[in-house]
Amino acid sequence: MTKPQNDPTPVQEVDEVVIRFAGDSGDGMQLTGKQFTDTTALFGNDLATYPDYPAEIRAPAGTLFGVSGFQVRLSNRDIHTPGDRPDVLVAMNPAALKTNLADLKEGGLLIVNTGNFTPRELEKAKYDSNPLEDPELAEHYQVVPVDLNDITLRAVEGLGLSNKEALRSKNMVALGMLYHAYGRPLDHTEEWLRGKFAKKPKVLEANLRALRAGWDVAANQELFKVHYRVAPAKLPPGTYRNLMGNQALAMGLVAARHLSGLELLYASYPITPASDVLHNLARYKNHGVLTFQAEDEIAAVTAALGASYAGRLGVTGTSGPGLALKTEALGLAVMVELPLLVVDVQRAGPSTGMPTKTEQSDLLFAVFGRNAEAPLPVVAAASPSDCFHAAIEAARIAVTYMTPVLLLSDAYLGNGAEPFRVPEAAELPTFPVRHAQPSGDFQPYLRDPETLARPWAVPGTPGLEHRIGGLEKEDGSGNVSYDPVNHEKMVALRESKVRGIARSYRPLEVEGDPDADTVVLGWGSTWGAIKGALKRAEDGGPKLAHVHLRNVWPLPDDLGEVLGRFRNVLVPELNHGHLARLVRSELLIDARPITKVQGRPFGAEELLDRIRTELAAS
Amino acid sequence: MTTAAPQYKKKDFVSDQEVRWCPGCGDYAILNGVQQVFAELGVPKENLVVVSGIGCSSRFPYYVDTFGFHTIHGRAPAVATGVKLANPELDVWVVTGDGDALSIGGNHLIHAARRNVDMVVLLFNNRIYGLTKGQYSPTTPPGKVTPSSPFGSVDAPFHPLTLALGAGAGFVARTVDTQIKHLREVVRAAHDHPGFALVEILQNCVIFNDGAFADYTGKEIRDDRQVDLRPGQPLVFGKEHDKGLRFTPHSIEVVAADEADVWDPADPNATKAFRLALCDEPHELPLPIGVFRAVERPCLAREVHEQARRVTEQLGAGTLQSLLDSGDRWEVA
Structure with missing residues (x-):
């Protein structure tokens, strides 16, 4: 279904558009947004x-704190953030309007469900009067008032649904209208609805009718003055699929299982926003992947470690509070030198904090958060699709160096989606693992001279019976040792092993303006905002370069030299300056943090403003 | 092809590590008994994995020449669950104590029992914290004076076996450190039971809680103060085998031997096992030892692997290529 031939509405080509769906948390806004996204992809x-x-x-319905939003930015170019401010706002009720209107661009398209602008709903949203009656609204925005409730009820008439049941489909009316406005076909969503409601024919019919009714109303009533067209993007050639970060991370772990030849056990306890990794992996049982929903966070990490001990790739996933519970087990993993991958999908904290909101404030905890000298490497994903590659890198380090590895993602990456260029199998690194083989004089702590990794001797291998544990080990034999000099030696060995991982990194890449004297140093999910800020700075300056860390700990060996080429080192982070602190203390470089802790990512424009302010102050 | 079961002697399970328990500790006898059982199992020694937590008993893995993993406080059942899930062919043992299993690790113990993870848990119960020097434990009787309860403990203790039964453990048994023949029989039965098996071993701590079980285990009195729960046998006790136990609707009574009830640990109804498990504090009835419960139900690791096998059969074995080829995709030229 595309634009009908006789539709007189003019078509306007735009490079990109940012749309935000906002409604009650029960209105299905996440689902509506995802459907629009998949079709767009x-x-x-x-x-x-x-x-x-x-x-x-x-x-509670209609409240300001109950508003759920989903923003999607679509573009005909290669983009890296979901956009700062929406061009289009779909507000399902007064609360959604109130909490989101300030973000809508001047002149933006505002689609409002008038059916919910009742006195009671207005009161719940703390409006003294109906904002739709305020003439100023139409002066600033193109307002499209539609009664979605009425359209929905008419569309599903005769199906025998109660009003309450019927109104659950109103999000589909909104979706159908937007599909019309952007000339997008309905078939992908129709097919999805048929799968989802296969066993509920009435609900299916209601949703299908609502979706088509939205399209028809938009077409027949000429709701939109123009149709927008965003041409397909000129992305690098290849095969793409749309992925959320948590999905990509799960796929990366499955890929790591194949690339290493190891079977995988993912043990996890449900926690927002990491649970989707568990949900996704639970579907890959035909890939040599087992999942285990443990009784708590500690059982999850220790079961994963038990699986590693028995020769699998043991992985656990969590968010900040869960990571706190796992730290004793991480110390054990450092001591027994077994591979273990720990995924932390960070969220705003401390404590329970804001569980669904993003933050990067676990970095120092990841690097240092264990009792005693317990170094371990930290890897960070830069974008939703990069979660795939970051998971492979973390697994490579874990099995090559026989070490626990922390893989940092965050709520913004985990829940955010973008096109993922599916790599060819040959592009991916392989790291086949060979467990220790029976030998005459087996010593569990005899190290590989290059990596300092100890052998991985798996139960079931005749002749390799040995004992490991959390007590200090004698170098080589692995026997329990309280020898003071041995302890110092072992602490140093564990440290050198982890430091040595940096030798396996690829050289740092410096992007941006070759003449820049300011470098923006980032890690993790700020990547997109930094790319966006650099792009904007091409008009009007300042000249900026960008270095982004995939391997956050140990710091890359060439980082000091690279940063040393610049007069200013700015470090934007969604925390109170963690990486900046590491760079200052490790490299004696005057890195200056640009911080934000609002549970939201940086916008590109916002970040550029902050960079300009910071440079003006220096 | 069949392979003959390997022939082992007890010494094949003695490691080269010096045993560091206190002289006279009950752990020595248990170690000795378990090493003998290991030799008799016919399981290749490389398939035996002993996992422990923290505490005196948890040093156990260092002293047996098998695969051994001395982990962190309370977490041995969770580590062991991971081991068993990773490789269900392994013969997994957990060695733990009353503090390790019932206090800091209580959650993992009950969930391993609930899930029926096929492993043997040897719970050394000395009713005291030994390695931290004598504080009261979750099995210490109230009133006990210890460094952390100078005026007597006011904590109510657990009955370890009712806890295990309540959590759904399929095999629950009790034995005594000094009764080595009984210990070997019970430990062997626990091993041969498919599924989660918990054995409480009453173990004397000579330093901090000497004689904790003297009322039941003293050589002179034990025949009168213990009743051995043997599958299919009457519940008879006494030096002269003249006394027996009979269940009444609300209690258990002592009767003449020929009127004793016959013990059935496989009874689907666990009520009788619960009632016997409650007789573990000063009581006019003898202390039950032996097998309280032996009921089979599906084991976690087998179910998990069986499900994965079925899914693989249905969807085909996944490869890197099939992973990359999955999902709704589009091409950019």
Whole structure:
């Protein structure tokens, strides 16, 4: 279904558009946004999404704190963030309007569900009067008032659904309208609905009718003055699929299982926003992947470590509070030198904090957060699709160096989606693992001279019976030792092993303006915002370069030299300056943090403003 | 092809590490008994994995020449669950104590029992914290004076076996450190039971809680103060084998031997096992030892692997290529 031949509405080509769906947490906004995103992806646009929802599953209807939003930016170019401010806002009720209107661009398209602007709903949203009656609204925005409730009820008439049941489909009316406005076909969503509601024919019919009714209303009533067209993006050639970060991370772990030849056990305890990694991996049982939903965070990490001990790739996943519970086991993993991958999908804290909101504030905890001298490497994903590659890198380090590895993602990456260029199998690194073989004089702590890794001697191998544990080991034999000099030696050996991992990194790449005297140093999910800020700085300056760390710890060996080429080193982070602190203390470089801790990512424009302010102050 | 079961002697399971328990500790006898059982199992020694937590008993893995993993406080059942999931062919043992299993690790113990992870848990119960020098434990009787309870403990203790039964353990048994023949029989039965098996071993701590079980285990009195729960046998006790136990609707009574009830640990109803498990504090009834419960149900690792096998059969074995080829995709030229 595309634009009908006789539709007189003019078509306007735009490079990109940012759309935000906002409604009650029970209105299905996340689902509506995801459907629009998937259809957009298959159309070939580049895109980035930003779901922003409350921790409460069904917050009281109509309240300001119960508003759930989903922002998607689609573009005909290669983009890296979900956009700063929406061009289009779909507000399902007064609360959604109130909490989101300030973000809408001047002149933006505002689609409002008037059916929910009742006195009671207005009161819940703390409006004294109906904002739709305020003439100023139409002066600033193109307002499209539609009664989605009424359209929905008419569309599903005769199906025998109660009003309450029927109104659950109103998000599909909104979706159908937007599909019309952007000339997108309905078939992908129709097919998805048929799968989802296969066993509920009435609900299926209601949703299908609602979706088509949205399209028809938009077409027949000429709701939109123009149709927008965003051409497919000129992305690098290849095969693409749309992935959320947590999905990509799960796929990366499955890929790592194949690339290493190891079977994988993922043990995890449900926690927002990491649970989707468990949900996704639980579907890969035909790939030599087992999942185990443990009784708590500690059982999850220790079961994963037990699986590694028995020869599998043991992986656990969590978010900040869960990582806190796992730290004793991480110390054990450091001591027994077994591979273990720990995924931390960071969220705003401390404590329970803001569970559905993003932050990068676990970095120092990841690097140092264990009792005693317990070094371990930290890897960070830079974008939703990069979660795939970061997972492979973390697994490579874990099995090559016989060490626990922390892989940092965050709520923004985990829940955000973007096109993932599916790599060819041959592009991916292989790191086949060979467990220790029976030998005459087996010593569990005899190290590989290059990597300092100890052998991985797996139960079931005749002749390799040995004992390991959390007590200090004698170098070589691995026997329990309280010898003071041996302890000092072992602490140093564990440290050198982890430091040595940096020798396996690829050289740092410096992007941006070759004449820049300011470098923006980033890690993790700020990548997109930094790329966006650099792009904007091409007009009007300042001249900026960008270095982004995939391997955050140990710091790359060439980092000091690279940063030393610049007069200013700025470090944007969604925390209070963790990487900046590491760079200052490790490299004696005057790195200056640009911080944000609002549970939200940096916008590109916002970041550029902050960079300009910071440079003006120096 | 069949392979003959390997022939072992007890000494094949003695490691080269010096045993460092206190002289006279009950752990020596248990170690000795378990090493004998290991030799008799016919399991290749490389398939035996002993996992422990923290505490005196948890040093056990260092002293047996098998694969051994001395982990962190309370977590041995969780580590062992990971080991068993990773490789269900392994013969997994957990060695733990009353503090390790019932206090800091209580959660993992009950969930391993609930899931029926096929492993043997040897719970050394000395009713005291030994390695931290004598504080009261979750099995210490109230009133006990210890460094952390100078005026007597006011904590109510657990009955370890009712806890295990309540968590759904399929095999629950009790034995005594000094009764080596009984210990070997019970430990062997625990091993041969498919599924989660917990054995409480009453173990004397000579330093901090000497004589904790003297009322039941003293050589002179034990025949009158213990009743051995043997599958299919009447519940008879006494030096002269003249006394027996009979269940009444609300209690258990002592009767003449020929009126004793016959013990059935496979009874689907666990009520009788619960009632016997509650007789572990000063009581006019003898202390039950032996097998309280032996009921089979599906084991976690087998179920997990069986499900994966079925899914693989249905979807085909996944490869790197099939992973990359999955999902709704589009091409950019």
